[in-house]
Amino acid sequence: MADTRYTKDHEYIRIEGDTGIVGITSYAQEQLGDVVFVELPSVGKKVDQGAEAAVVESVKAASEIYAPVAGEVVAVNDALESAPGTVNEDPTGSGWFMKIKIADSSQLNGLMSEADYKAYLDTLS
Amino acid sequence: MPQGISTEGRNRESGKSLRFSDRGGAHRTARPGSFARLSPSGITMADAAAADTPLLQTPLHERHVALGARMVPFAGYSMPVQYKDGILTEHLWTRENAGLFDVSHMGQRFLIGADHATAARALETLIPADIQGLAPGQQRYSQFLTADGGILDDLMVTRPADPAEDGVLYLVVNAACKNDDDKLLEKLPLTFIRAEHRALLALQGPKAALALARHASGVADMAFMTSITTTFDGIPVNVSRSGYTGEDGYEISVANDKAVAVFDALIAEPEVKPIGLGARDSLRLEAGLCLYGHDIDTTTSPVEAQLQWSIQKRRREAGDFPGAARILAELKDGASRKRVGILPDGKAPAREGTEIMKDGAVIGRVTSGGFGPSVNGPVAMGYVASAHAAHGTEVELMVRGKALPARIAALPFVPNRFFRKQS
Numbered sequence: 033m034a035d036t037r038y039t040k041d042h043e044y045i046r047i048e049g050d051t052g053i054v055g056i057t058s059y060a061q062e063q064l065g066d067v068v069f070v071e072l073p074s075v076g077k078k079v080d081q082g083a084e085a086a087v088v089e090s091v092k093a094a095s096e097i098y099a100p101v102a103g104e105v106v107a108v109n110d111a112l113e114s115a116p117g118t119v120n121e122d123p124t125g126s127g128w129f130m131k132i133k134i135a136d137s138s139q140l141n142g143l144m145s146e147a148d149y150k151a152y153l154d155t156l157s
Numbered sequence: 158m159p160q161g162i163s164t165e166g167r168n169r170e171s172g173k174s175l176r177f178s179d180r181g182g183a184h185r186t187a188r189p190g191s192f193a194r195l196s197p198s199g200i201t202m203a204d205a206a207a208a209d210t211p212l213l214q215t216p217l218h219e220r221h222v223a224l225g226a227r228m229v230p231f232a233g234y235s236m237p238v239q240y241k242d243g244i245l246t247e248h249l250w251t252r253e254n255a256g257l258f259d260v261s262h263m264g265q266r267f268l269i270g271a272d273h274a275t276a277a278r279a280l281e282t283l284i285p286a287d288i289q290g291l292a293p294g295q296q297r298y299s300q301f302l303t304a305d306g307g308i309l310d311d312l313m314v315t316r317p318a319d320p321a322e323d324g325v326l327y328l329v330v331n332a333a334c335k336n337d338d339d340k341l342l343e344k345l346p347l348t349f350i351r352a353e354h355r356a357l358l359a360l361q362g363p364k365a366a367l368a369l370a371r372h373a374s375g376v377a378d379m380a381f382m383t384s385i386t387t388t389f390d391g392i393p394v395n396v397s398r399s400g401y402t403g404e405d406g407y408e409i410s411v412a413n414d415k416a417v418a419v420f421d422a423l424i425a426e427p428e429v430k431p432i433g434l435g436a437r438d439s440l441r442l443e444a445g446l447c448l449y450g451h452d453i454d455t456t457t458s459p460v461e462a463q464l465q466w467s468i469q470k471r472r473r474e475a476g477d478f479p480g481a482a483r484i485l486a487e488l489k490d491g492a493s494r495k496r497v498g499i500l501p502d503g504k505a506p507a508r509e510g511t512e513i514m515k516d517g518a519v520i521g522r523v524t525s526g527g528f529g530p531s532v533n534g535p536v537a538m539g540y541v542a543s544a545h546a547a548h549g550t551e552v553e554l555m556v557r558g559k560a561l562p563a564r565i566a567a568l569p570f571v572p573n574r575f576f577r578k579q580s
Contacts, residue, residue, distance in 0.1 A: 094508060
Protein backbone atom coordinates (compact mmCIF):
# COMPACT_ATOMS: atom_id res chain seq x y z
CA MET A 33 0.00 0.00 0.00
CA ALA A 34 1.63 3.12 -1.29
CA ASP A 35 2.02 6.14 0.93
CA THR A 36 3.43 9.45 -0.25
CA ARG A 37 5.33 11.89 1.94
CA TYR A 38 6.39 15.47 1.19
CA THR A 39 9.19 17.90 2.09
CA LYS A 40 9.07 21.66 2.51
CA ASP A 41 11.27 21.85 -0.62
CA HIS A 42 8.36 20.39 -2.60
CA GLU A 43 9.77 16.95 -3.17
CA TYR A 44 7.68 13.84 -2.77
CA ILE A 45 8.70 10.30 -1.89
CA ARG A 46 6.22 7.58 -2.79
CA ILE A 47 6.93 4.64 -0.54
CA GLU A 48 6.93 1.17 -2.05
CA GLY A 49 8.13 -1.33 0.54
CA ASP A 50 11.70 -0.45 1.55
CA THR A 51 12.23 1.88 -1.42
CA GLY A 52 10.83 5.28 -2.28
CA ILE A 53 10.31 7.03 -5.62
CA VAL A 54 11.44 10.66 -5.45
CA GLY A 55 10.29 13.56 -7.59
CA ILE A 56 9.01 17.11 -7.36
CA THR A 57 5.42 18.12 -6.78
CA SER A 58 3.08 19.74 -9.26
CA TYR A 59 3.46 22.99 -7.33
CA ALA A 60 7.25 22.81 -7.71
CA GLN A 61 7.19 22.20 -11.46
CA GLU A 62 4.77 25.08 -11.89
CA GLN A 63 7.04 27.39 -9.92
CA LEU A 64 10.10 26.29 -11.90
CA GLY A 65 8.49 26.70 -15.30
CA ASP A 66 9.70 24.79 -18.35
CA VAL A 67 12.25 22.19 -17.26
CA VAL A 68 15.06 21.96 -19.84
CA PHE A 69 17.66 19.81 -18.08
CA VAL A 70 17.83 17.30 -15.23
CA GLU A 71 21.08 16.08 -13.69
CA LEU A 72 20.55 12.74 -11.96
CA PRO A 73 22.83 10.93 -9.50
CA SER A 74 24.55 7.72 -10.48
CA VAL A 75 22.95 4.48 -9.41
CA GLY A 76 24.63 3.18 -6.26
CA LYS A 77 25.25 6.64 -4.83
CA LYS A 78 24.59 6.88 -1.11
CA VAL A 79 22.85 10.06 -0.01
CA ASP A 80 22.22 11.61 3.39
CA GLN A 81 18.85 13.04 4.27
CA GLY A 82 18.70 16.62 2.98
CA ALA A 83 21.79 16.20 0.80
CA GLU A 84 21.80 17.41 -2.79
CA ALA A 85 20.80 14.46 -4.93
CA ALA A 86 19.87 15.94 -8.31
CA VAL A 87 19.60 19.25 -10.14
CA VAL A 88 16.67 20.47 -12.18
CA GLU A 89 17.11 23.41 -14.53
CA SER A 90 14.42 25.61 -16.02
CA VAL A 91 15.04 28.19 -18.74
CA LYS A 92 15.72 30.72 -15.99
CA ALA A 93 17.54 28.92 -13.21
CA ALA A 94 19.00 25.79 -11.65
CA SER A 95 17.48 24.25 -8.51
CA GLU A 96 18.78 21.48 -6.29
CA ILE A 97 16.74 18.41 -5.45
CA TYR A 98 17.46 17.12 -1.95
CA ALA A 99 17.16 13.56 -0.77
CA PRO A 100 14.00 13.38 1.42
CA VAL A 101 15.55 10.50 3.37
CA ALA A 102 18.96 8.86 3.59
CA GLY A 103 19.61 5.82 1.45
CA GLU A 104 21.12 4.39 -1.70
CA VAL A 105 20.04 5.40 -5.20
CA VAL A 106 18.89 2.16 -6.81
CA ALA A 107 17.38 3.55 -10.03
CA VAL A 108 17.17 6.85 -11.94
CA ASN A 109 14.75 8.02 -14.62
CA ASP A 110 17.05 8.14 -17.66
CA ALA A 111 14.14 9.15 -19.88
CA LEU A 112 14.40 12.69 -18.44
CA GLU A 113 17.71 13.17 -20.24
CA SER A 114 16.05 13.36 -23.64
CA ALA A 115 12.64 14.52 -22.41
CA PRO A 116 13.11 16.84 -19.39
CA GLY A 117 9.70 18.39 -20.08
CA THR A 118 8.14 15.22 -18.64
CA VAL A 119 8.78 16.79 -15.23
CA ASN A 120 6.26 19.50 -16.15
CA GLU A 121 3.79 17.21 -17.85
CA ASP A 122 3.61 14.42 -15.29
CA PRO A 123 5.66 15.32 -12.20
CA THR A 124 4.22 12.67 -9.89
CA GLY A 125 4.07 9.94 -12.55
CA SER A 126 6.50 9.49 -15.45
CA GLY A 127 8.40 12.62 -14.38
CA TRP A 128 9.97 10.90 -11.34
CA PHE A 129 13.70 11.43 -10.67
CA MET A 130 15.14 8.52 -8.69
CA LYS A 131 14.37 5.50 -6.58
CA ILE A 132 16.02 5.35 -3.16
CA LYS A 133 16.46 2.31 -0.94
CA ILE A 134 15.43 3.79 2.39
CA ALA A 135 18.13 3.40 5.06
CA ASP A 136 16.04 4.41 8.05
CA SER A 137 12.26 4.36 7.68
CA SER A 138 11.83 6.41 10.85
CA GLN A 139 13.00 9.45 8.85
CA LEU A 140 9.70 9.25 6.96
CA ASN A 141 7.87 10.24 10.14
CA GLY A 142 9.45 13.69 9.95
CA LEU A 143 7.99 14.33 6.49
CA MET A 144 4.56 15.75 5.70
CA SER A 145 1.51 13.68 4.84
CA GLU A 146 -0.52 14.69 1.80
CA ALA A 147 -2.99 16.58 4.02
CA ASP A 148 -0.13 18.36 5.82
CA TYR A 149 1.48 19.28 2.51
CA LYS A 150 -1.77 20.73 1.16
CA ALA A 151 -2.09 22.82 4.32
CA TYR A 152 1.54 23.92 3.88
CA LEU A 153 0.86 25.02 0.28
CA ASP A 154 -2.07 27.10 1.51
CA THR A 155 0.34 29.04 3.71
CA LEU A 156 2.48 29.92 0.69
CA SER A 157 -0.16 31.53 -1.50
CA MET B 158 -1.66 65.68 -37.31
CA PRO B 159 0.19 63.44 -34.90
CA GLN B 160 2.07 65.06 -32.12
CA GLY B 161 5.82 64.92 -32.15
CA ILE B 162 7.91 62.59 -30.16
CA SER B 163 8.37 64.98 -27.30
CA THR B 164 5.73 67.65 -27.68
CA GLU B 165 3.60 66.18 -25.00
CA GLY B 166 6.25 66.39 -22.36
CA ARG B 167 7.49 69.66 -23.62
CA ASN B 168 4.14 71.38 -23.91
CA ARG B 169 3.08 70.24 -20.49
CA GLU B 170 6.30 71.50 -19.05
CA SER B 171 6.42 74.80 -20.81
CA GLY B 172 2.89 75.33 -22.04
CA LYS B 173 4.60 77.02 -24.95
CA SER B 174 5.70 76.53 -28.46
CA LEU B 175 7.53 73.56 -29.92
CA ARG B 176 10.57 75.68 -30.45
CA PHE B 177 12.40 75.54 -27.20
CA SER B 178 15.57 77.45 -26.68
CA ASP B 179 15.70 78.60 -23.05
CA ARG B 180 18.63 76.44 -22.22
CA GLY B 181 20.53 78.64 -19.80
CA GLY B 182 20.15 76.99 -16.42
CA ALA B 183 17.10 75.15 -17.63
CA HIS B 184 17.95 71.73 -16.32
CA ARG B 185 14.46 70.67 -15.60
CA THR B 186 13.24 67.33 -14.56
CA ALA B 187 9.63 66.41 -14.14
CA ARG B 188 8.72 67.78 -10.73
CA PRO B 189 7.42 65.35 -8.13
CA GLY B 190 4.13 67.16 -8.27
CA SER B 191 3.87 66.59 -11.99
CA PHE B 192 4.21 62.85 -11.59
CA ALA B 193 0.59 62.14 -10.87
CA ARG B 194 -0.57 64.77 -13.30
CA LEU B 195 1.44 63.28 -16.13
CA SER B 196 0.41 59.74 -15.37
CA PRO B 197 -3.22 59.55 -14.27
CA SER B 198 -3.32 55.86 -15.12
CA GLY B 199 0.38 55.44 -15.15
CA ILE B 200 3.10 54.26 -12.88
CA THR B 201 1.75 53.94 -9.40
CA MET B 202 3.05 52.54 -6.18
CA ALA B 203 2.03 48.96 -5.62
CA ASP B 204 -0.03 48.05 -2.62
CA ALA B 205 2.44 48.55 0.19
CA ALA B 206 1.18 45.45 1.94
CA ALA B 207 2.06 43.29 -1.05
CA ALA B 208 5.81 43.42 -0.57
CA ASP B 209 8.46 44.65 1.81
CA THR B 210 9.65 47.14 -0.78
CA PRO B 211 6.76 48.65 -2.69
CA LEU B 212 7.16 47.85 -6.37
CA LEU B 213 6.31 50.25 -9.15
CA GLN B 214 3.73 49.17 -11.69
CA THR B 215 3.50 49.95 -15.37
CA PRO B 216 0.24 51.17 -16.95
CA LEU B 217 -0.27 47.59 -18.20
CA HIS B 218 -0.08 45.96 -14.77
CA GLU B 219 -3.75 45.00 -14.63
CA ARG B 220 -3.57 43.52 -18.11
CA HIS B 221 -0.64 41.30 -17.13
CA VAL B 222 -2.45 40.04 -14.05
CA ALA B 223 -5.68 39.44 -16.01
CA LEU B 224 -3.69 37.45 -18.60
CA GLY B 225 -2.36 35.17 -15.88
CA ALA B 226 1.20 36.49 -15.88
CA ARG B 227 3.61 35.53 -13.14
CA MET B 228 4.72 38.88 -11.76
CA VAL B 229 8.23 39.24 -10.36
CA PRO B 230 10.24 42.15 -8.99
CA PHE B 231 12.57 43.55 -11.65
CA ALA B 232 14.55 46.79 -11.28
CA GLY B 233 12.04 48.05 -8.73
CA TYR B 234 9.01 47.19 -10.87
CA SER B 235 6.50 44.38 -10.75
CA MET B 236 6.94 42.83 -14.20
CA PRO B 237 5.61 39.74 -16.02
CA VAL B 238 8.33 37.08 -16.25
CA GLN B 239 5.98 34.81 -18.20
CA TYR B 240 2.32 34.38 -19.07
CA LYS B 241 0.39 31.11 -19.01
CA ASP B 242 2.15 29.53 -22.01
CA GLY B 243 5.56 29.65 -20.33
CA ILE B 244 8.97 30.84 -21.47
CA LEU B 245 9.72 28.12 -24.05
CA THR B 246 6.45 28.60 -25.92
CA GLU B 247 6.66 32.37 -25.69
CA HIS B 248 10.21 32.38 -27.01
CA LEU B 249 9.42 30.14 -29.98
CA TRP B 250 6.22 32.07 -30.75
CA THR B 251 8.22 35.31 -30.99
CA ARG B 252 10.73 33.74 -33.41
CA GLU B 253 7.91 32.48 -35.66
CA ASN B 254 5.16 35.09 -35.24
CA ALA B 255 5.17 38.24 -33.13
CA GLY B 256 5.54 38.83 -29.40
CA LEU B 257 4.38 41.89 -27.48
CA PHE B 258 6.53 42.97 -24.52
CA ASP B 259 5.77 45.61 -21.91
CA VAL B 260 9.06 47.45 -21.45
CA SER B 261 7.55 50.51 -19.78
CA HIS B 262 9.98 50.09 -16.89
CA MET B 263 12.76 51.31 -19.16
CA GLY B 264 13.69 54.97 -18.92
CA GLN B 265 12.45 57.21 -21.71
CA ARG B 266 14.22 60.52 -21.60
CA PHE B 267 14.30 63.70 -23.68
CA LEU B 268 17.16 66.09 -24.10
CA ILE B 269 16.36 69.40 -25.74
CA GLY B 270 18.81 71.95 -27.04
CA ALA B 271 18.61 74.98 -29.32
CA ASP B 272 19.26 72.80 -32.33
CA HIS B 273 20.47 69.31 -33.15
CA ALA B 274 24.16 70.18 -33.10
CA THR B 275 23.84 71.73 -29.63
CA ALA B 276 21.99 68.76 -28.16
CA ALA B 277 24.24 66.24 -29.89
CA ARG B 278 27.47 67.91 -28.79
CA ALA B 279 26.33 67.87 -25.18
CA LEU B 280 25.28 64.21 -25.20
CA GLU B 281 28.51 63.24 -26.94
CA THR B 282 30.42 64.27 -23.80
CA LEU B 283 28.95 61.15 -22.14
CA ILE B 284 28.93 58.58 -24.95
CA PRO B 285 31.22 57.52 -27.84
CA ALA B 286 28.63 57.42 -30.66
CA ASP B 287 28.42 60.00 -33.43
CA ILE B 288 25.19 61.79 -32.53
CA GLN B 289 25.95 64.99 -34.45
CA GLY B 290 25.96 62.88 -37.59
CA LEU B 291 22.57 61.28 -36.91
CA ALA B 292 20.12 62.04 -39.73
CA PRO B 293 16.57 63.01 -38.79
CA GLY B 294 14.64 59.86 -37.91
CA GLN B 295 17.78 57.83 -37.29
CA GLN B 296 18.58 55.86 -34.16
CA ARG B 297 21.87 54.68 -32.68
CA TYR B 298 22.99 52.30 -29.93
CA SER B 299 25.58 53.63 -27.49
CA GLN B 300 26.96 53.47 -23.95
CA PHE B 301 27.44 55.93 -21.10
CA LEU B 302 31.13 55.61 -20.18
CA THR B 303 33.21 56.12 -17.07
CA ALA B 304 36.39 58.19 -17.19
CA ASP B 305 38.36 54.95 -17.53
CA GLY B 306 36.21 53.53 -20.31
CA GLY B 307 33.88 51.26 -18.33
CA ILE B 308 30.21 51.10 -19.21
CA LEU B 309 27.73 52.84 -16.89
CA ASP B 310 24.70 51.87 -18.99
CA ASP B 311 23.79 51.18 -22.60
CA LEU B 312 21.12 53.12 -24.41
CA MET B 313 19.37 53.97 -27.65
CA VAL B 314 19.52 57.53 -28.96
CA THR B 315 17.03 58.80 -31.54
CA ARG B 316 16.92 62.04 -33.47
CA PRO B 317 13.23 62.66 -34.24
CA ALA B 318 12.29 62.76 -37.92
CA ASP B 319 10.07 65.85 -37.71
CA PRO B 320 11.98 69.10 -38.51
CA ALA B 321 9.81 70.80 -35.85
CA GLU B 322 11.59 68.57 -33.34
CA ASP B 323 15.04 69.88 -34.23
CA GLY B 324 17.17 69.95 -31.10
CA VAL B 325 15.37 67.04 -29.44
CA LEU B 326 17.05 63.74 -28.62
CA TYR B 327 15.01 60.78 -27.38
CA LEU B 328 16.84 58.28 -25.19
CA VAL B 329 15.85 54.84 -23.90
CA VAL B 330 17.94 53.65 -20.96
CA ASN B 331 17.85 50.62 -18.68
CA ALA B 332 15.36 50.60 -15.81
CA ALA B 333 17.94 49.58 -13.24
CA CYS B 334 20.28 52.42 -14.26
CA LYS B 335 17.88 55.22 -15.00
CA ASN B 336 18.26 57.10 -11.74
CA ASP B 337 22.05 57.16 -12.07
CA ASP B 338 21.78 58.07 -15.74
CA ASP B 339 19.51 60.97 -14.81
CA LYS B 340 22.24 62.43 -12.62
CA LEU B 341 24.53 62.55 -15.66
CA LEU B 342 21.89 63.90 -18.00
CA GLU B 343 20.72 66.59 -15.58
CA LYS B 344 24.19 68.12 -15.63
CA LEU B 345 24.18 68.66 -19.39
CA PRO B 346 23.47 72.22 -20.59
CA LEU B 347 20.17 71.05 -22.06
CA THR B 348 16.57 70.76 -21.00
CA PHE B 349 16.04 67.31 -19.56
CA ILE B 350 12.69 65.54 -19.32
CA ARG B 351 12.07 62.21 -17.65
CA ALA B 352 9.22 60.89 -19.76
CA GLU B 353 7.51 58.96 -16.98
CA HIS B 354 4.26 59.88 -18.69
CA ARG B 355 4.99 57.46 -21.52
CA ALA B 356 4.74 53.69 -21.74
CA LEU B 357 6.93 51.58 -24.04
CA LEU B 358 5.89 48.43 -25.88
CA ALA B 359 8.09 46.18 -28.00
CA LEU B 360 6.50 44.19 -30.82
CA GLN B 361 9.06 41.68 -32.06
CA GLY B 362 9.11 38.87 -34.59
CA PRO B 363 8.82 38.17 -38.31
CA LYS B 364 5.08 38.99 -38.32
CA ALA B 365 5.42 42.22 -36.30
CA ALA B 366 5.27 44.42 -39.40
CA LEU B 367 2.15 42.69 -40.68
CA ALA B 368 0.33 43.13 -37.37
CA LEU B 369 1.43 46.71 -36.67
CA ALA B 370 0.67 47.91 -40.22
CA ARG B 371 -3.04 47.17 -39.64
CA HIS B 372 -3.09 49.92 -37.00
CA ALA B 373 -0.34 52.38 -37.91
CA SER B 374 0.57 53.85 -41.27
CA GLY B 375 4.12 54.16 -42.53
CA VAL B 376 5.61 51.38 -40.39
CA ALA B 377 5.97 48.57 -42.94
CA ASP B 378 8.71 50.20 -45.03
CA MET B 379 10.69 51.80 -42.20
CA ALA B 380 14.39 50.94 -42.28
CA PHE B 381 16.04 49.22 -39.32
CA MET B 382 17.12 51.72 -36.63
CA THR B 383 14.85 54.51 -37.78
CA SER B 384 11.98 56.23 -36.03
CA ILE B 385 8.75 57.90 -37.07
CA THR B 386 5.88 59.69 -35.42
CA THR B 387 2.56 58.24 -36.51
CA THR B 388 -0.79 57.21 -35.10
CA PHE B 389 -2.00 53.84 -33.86
CA ASP B 390 -5.78 53.64 -34.35
CA GLY B 391 -5.72 57.42 -34.04
CA ILE B 392 -3.51 57.46 -30.93
CA PRO B 393 -0.27 59.47 -31.29
CA VAL B 394 2.71 57.13 -31.03
CA ASN B 395 6.39 57.14 -31.74
CA VAL B 396 7.59 54.00 -33.46
CA SER B 397 11.15 52.85 -33.99
CA ARG B 398 12.19 49.78 -35.93
CA SER B 399 14.48 48.13 -33.43
CA GLY B 400 14.42 45.71 -30.57
CA TYR B 401 16.18 43.22 -28.35
CA THR B 402 15.39 39.81 -29.80
CA GLY B 403 17.40 39.60 -33.03
CA GLU B 404 14.15 39.63 -34.98
CA ASP B 405 12.51 42.34 -37.03
CA GLY B 406 10.31 44.46 -34.85
CA TYR B 407 9.34 47.77 -33.33
CA GLU B 408 9.32 49.73 -30.13
CA ILE B 409 6.22 51.83 -29.61
CA SER B 410 6.21 54.79 -27.24
CA VAL B 411 2.74 55.92 -26.20
CA ALA B 412 1.17 58.06 -23.47
CA ASN B 413 0.46 56.03 -20.33
CA ASP B 414 -3.29 56.52 -20.55
CA LYS B 415 -3.35 55.09 -24.10
CA ALA B 416 -1.03 52.15 -23.47
CA VAL B 417 -3.81 49.69 -22.65
CA ALA B 418 -5.65 50.53 -25.88
CA VAL B 419 -2.52 49.85 -27.96
CA PHE B 420 -1.71 46.68 -26.01
CA ASP B 421 -5.26 45.31 -26.35
CA ALA B 422 -5.44 46.06 -30.08
CA LEU B 423 -2.13 44.31 -30.71
CA ILE B 424 -2.81 41.15 -28.69
CA ALA B 425 -6.15 40.86 -30.51
CA GLU B 426 -4.16 40.28 -33.72
CA PRO B 427 -3.83 36.56 -34.52
CA GLU B 428 -0.04 36.83 -34.95
CA VAL B 429 0.56 38.49 -31.58
CA LYS B 430 0.85 37.06 -28.06
CA PRO B 431 2.05 38.79 -24.90
CA ILE B 432 5.57 37.71 -23.94
CA GLY B 433 7.30 38.05 -20.57
CA LEU B 434 10.77 39.08 -19.50
CA GLY B 435 11.89 35.44 -19.27
CA ALA B 436 11.62 34.93 -23.01
CA ARG B 437 12.98 38.43 -23.60
CA ASP B 438 16.15 37.27 -21.83
CA SER B 439 16.49 33.98 -23.74
CA LEU B 440 15.75 35.73 -27.05
CA ARG B 441 18.40 38.39 -26.52
CA LEU B 442 20.94 35.82 -25.33
CA GLU B 443 20.50 33.76 -28.51
CA ALA B 444 20.76 37.01 -30.48
CA GLY B 445 24.10 37.75 -28.80
CA LEU B 446 22.87 41.02 -27.27
CA CYS B 447 24.31 42.33 -24.01
CA LEU B 448 22.33 42.66 -20.80
CA TYR B 449 23.59 45.52 -18.65
CA GLY B 450 24.79 44.46 -15.20
CA HIS B 451 25.67 41.02 -16.55
CA ASP B 452 27.51 41.13 -19.90
CA ILE B 453 28.57 44.74 -19.57
CA ASP B 454 29.22 46.95 -16.55
CA THR B 455 31.73 49.47 -15.24
CA THR B 456 34.52 46.86 -15.41
CA THR B 457 34.04 46.16 -19.14
CA SER B 458 34.94 48.47 -22.00
CA PRO B 459 32.98 48.68 -25.27
CA VAL B 460 35.94 47.11 -27.09
CA GLU B 461 36.14 44.17 -24.69
CA ALA B 462 32.39 43.78 -25.12
CA GLN B 463 32.85 43.72 -28.92
CA LEU B 464 30.72 46.82 -29.31
CA GLN B 465 33.33 48.78 -31.29
CA TRP B 466 30.89 48.95 -34.22
CA SER B 467 28.94 51.44 -32.13
CA ILE B 468 31.87 53.91 -31.99
CA GLN B 469 31.81 55.79 -35.27
CA LYS B 470 34.86 57.03 -37.14
CA ARG B 471 34.49 60.71 -36.31
CA ARG B 472 34.52 59.97 -32.57
CA ARG B 473 37.51 57.62 -32.86
CA GLU B 474 39.45 60.28 -34.72
CA ALA B 475 38.51 63.01 -32.24
CA GLY B 476 39.00 60.77 -29.17
CA ASP B 477 36.74 63.15 -27.27
CA PHE B 478 34.69 60.80 -25.11
CA PRO B 479 35.13 59.49 -21.54
CA GLY B 480 37.72 56.73 -21.35
CA ALA B 481 39.03 57.52 -24.83
CA ALA B 482 42.66 56.79 -23.88
CA ARG B 483 41.88 53.19 -22.93
CA ILE B 484 39.31 52.61 -25.66
CA LEU B 485 41.49 53.99 -28.47
CA ALA B 486 44.42 51.88 -27.23
CA GLU B 487 42.20 48.78 -27.23
CA LEU B 488 40.95 49.61 -30.72
CA LYS B 489 44.55 49.89 -31.92
CA ASP B 490 46.21 47.02 -30.07
CA GLY B 491 43.25 44.82 -29.19
CA ALA B 492 41.75 44.27 -25.75
CA SER B 493 43.25 41.68 -23.39
CA ARG B 494 39.90 39.91 -23.13
CA LYS B 495 36.84 39.67 -25.32
CA ARG B 496 33.16 38.87 -25.05
CA VAL B 497 32.49 35.61 -26.87
CA GLY B 498 29.74 33.08 -27.43
CA ILE B 499 30.13 29.70 -25.74
CA LEU B 500 28.37 26.50 -26.76
CA PRO B 501 28.48 23.66 -24.21
CA ASP B 502 28.90 20.28 -25.91
CA GLY B 503 26.40 18.61 -23.60
CA LYS B 504 22.96 19.59 -22.41
CA ALA B 505 23.75 21.16 -19.04
CA PRO B 506 23.32 24.95 -19.04
CA ALA B 507 26.25 27.00 -17.70
CA ARG B 508 24.89 29.94 -15.73
CA GLU B 509 26.29 33.40 -15.02
CA GLY B 510 29.48 33.20 -12.96
CA THR B 511 30.58 29.81 -14.32
CA GLU B 512 34.37 29.64 -14.66
CA ILE B 513 35.75 29.08 -18.17
CA MET B 514 38.90 26.91 -18.14
CA LYS B 515 41.64 26.14 -20.64
CA ASP B 516 44.44 23.69 -19.86
CA GLY B 517 43.57 23.80 -16.17
CA ALA B 518 43.66 27.59 -15.87
CA VAL B 519 40.72 29.97 -15.52
CA ILE B 520 40.54 32.10 -18.68
CA GLY B 521 37.25 33.84 -17.99
CA ARG B 522 33.70 33.67 -16.74
CA VAL B 523 30.22 33.23 -18.15
CA THR B 524 28.23 36.47 -17.90
CA SER B 525 24.91 35.16 -19.31
CA GLY B 526 24.03 31.54 -19.76
CA GLY B 527 21.03 29.32 -19.99
CA PHE B 528 18.92 27.29 -22.34
CA GLY B 529 18.32 28.59 -25.85
CA PRO B 530 14.88 27.40 -26.95
CA SER B 531 15.54 28.03 -30.68
CA VAL B 532 19.00 26.45 -30.46
CA ASN B 533 17.32 23.68 -28.43
CA GLY B 534 20.32 23.47 -26.16
CA PRO B 535 22.46 25.42 -23.73
CA VAL B 536 24.02 28.72 -24.84
CA ALA B 537 26.21 31.19 -23.00
CA MET B 538 28.32 34.27 -23.40
CA GLY B 539 31.19 35.51 -21.36
CA TYR B 540 34.65 36.99 -21.40
CA VAL B 541 37.83 35.07 -22.15
CA ALA B 542 41.45 36.09 -22.57
CA SER B 543 41.86 37.18 -26.19
CA ALA B 544 44.37 34.41 -26.88
CA HIS B 545 41.54 31.90 -26.43
CA ALA B 546 38.76 33.84 -28.15
CA ALA B 547 38.95 32.25 -31.60
CA HIS B 548 35.79 30.48 -32.73
CA GLY B 549 36.04 26.75 -32.22
CA THR B 550 38.51 26.98 -29.33
CA GLU B 551 37.86 24.07 -26.98
CA VAL B 552 37.33 25.11 -23.37
CA GLU B 553 35.82 23.64 -20.21
CA LEU B 554 33.05 25.05 -18.07
CA MET B 555 33.10 24.37 -14.34
CA VAL B 556 29.49 23.43 -13.58
CA ARG B 557 28.86 22.12 -10.05
CA GLY B 558 32.46 21.07 -9.69
CA LYS B 559 32.64 19.22 -12.99
CA ALA B 560 34.58 20.35 -16.05
CA LEU B 561 32.15 20.19 -18.97
CA PRO B 562 33.48 20.47 -22.53
CA ALA B 563 32.40 23.50 -24.56
CA ARG B 564 33.64 25.60 -27.41
CA ILE B 565 33.94 29.26 -28.24
CA ALA B 566 31.29 30.09 -30.83
CA ALA B 567 30.26 32.94 -33.07
CA LEU B 568 27.55 35.30 -31.88
CA PRO B 569 24.66 35.45 -32.53
CA PHE B 570 23.59 31.84 -31.97
CA VAL B 571 20.50 32.47 -34.08
CA PRO B 572 20.94 34.59 -37.24
CA ASN B 573 19.71 38.16 -36.83
CA ARG B 574 16.72 38.87 -39.01
CA PHE B 575 16.59 42.64 -38.79
CA PHE B 576 14.64 44.32 -41.58
CA ARG B 577 16.79 45.34 -44.54
CA LYS B 578 15.11 47.95 -46.65
CA GLN B 579 15.12 47.28 -50.38
CA SER B 580 16.36 50.37 -52.15
